[in-house]
Amino acid sequence: MRAYRGELRKLTSLPSVWTAVAIGVLLPAVLTFLNARAAARRDGNVDLGFQELAFGVVGAIILGVVAVSSEYTTEGENAGGGRQITTSLTVVPSRWRLLITKLAAMITVVAALATVSSAVTLTIVEALGVSDFGRLPGVVLYWVLTALLASGLTLLTRNGILPLTVLILNTSVVTVTYLLTKLTPLAAFFPDLAGFRMFIERVELPVRLSPVTGGLVMTAWVAALLTAGFLVFRGRDA
Template identity: 80%
Template sequence: MRAYQGELRKLASLRSVWASIAIGVLVPAALTFLNAKSAAARGGNVDVGFQELAFGVVGAVILGVVAVSSEYTVEGESAGGGRQITTSLTVVPSRRRLLIAKLAAVITAVAVLAAVSSAVTLMTVDALLGTSDFARLPGVVLYWVLTALLASGLTLVTRNGILPLVVLILNSSVVTVTYLLSKLTPLAVFFPDLAGVRMFVRRVDLPVQLAPVTGGLVMAAWVAALLAVGFLVFRRRDA
């Protein structure tokens, strides 16, 4: 419990985490405000708000990455002029316990962020269109949490936040590479982002339409595999 509380305090001390929270809450709501009425005019308002929440997962990506990468940043926000990992392992010598505490803190922070962002975005939809579907909110929360864990797992392997941030943010926002790949092969539907988004987005132009539960299980399997690799790397590497 102390290790978990310590990880939560570390997250709260990072300016980049607060930036990710702002992005995660404000971006989906702002995009929904801009897109809602035009989407309704086209008769495609079934996913208004939810498509924007899929884009807002960038906030969860940033949080998941910096939760791990901040441990290895020299002269970082919380490193006090050195690498935070040395202090962390001094306080919590068990790498297994430290990693579990860190991931638990990430899950807690992202779950709260996703719930708040979803509530704000869906209330925006309700105010603009007079309709909203809060029943899909658990799917959004789970998607954000799994995405953050995916980002943390990838950062555990790379030990650097730049590559995970570039790859995951670009794929979530600017150029959805996995979506483009789905035009070449239906197997791309089983990439974690395309599978996971089916938990709450109803209309997706994909060659294979996964059920929400199936999509969640596929994404969870990817996350479990990557975290397992990340844990092995974390245990074997020098601090």
């Protein structure tokens, strides 16, 4: 428990984490506000707010990456001018325990962020009668799994630049995975597209997954990446 509290304090001390929180809350709220009037003119949009929350997951991506990459950089007051990973392994020698507590702290922050962001965003569209707070757990789970996916990729690369670039571009600029569905229906099983099904009702994909199936597919991707990431993390020098 002490290790968990230490990881939580360490994570919340990073300036980039608070940037991620601001992005995660403000981006979907602002996009929803701008899109709400147009959606009303289109006889409503059942996914209004939820589509915007899919973009807001950028905040979760940043959190998932910096939770791991901060161990290898000098960001934050705890870095001490060197790599944090040496100090972390001195305090918690077990790499398995260190990784579990680190991910647990990150999940806590991401889940709280997703809940707040969803509440703010869906409140904006509630007056239009198209919001559905029953889908909020799907949003929270999607954000948490995306953050874990980002952490897994960062464990493999030991650097946050590549995971941030790939995941943020795919989420907010050019959705490469969606374009790949035009070439093969198997692309619908990529983690981001499968995860959409947990909370977005109208999505044009060649394979229609149920919310539960979509969540299971995304969870399988996350489990595979985290397993690979831990094996790499355990086997290489600090």
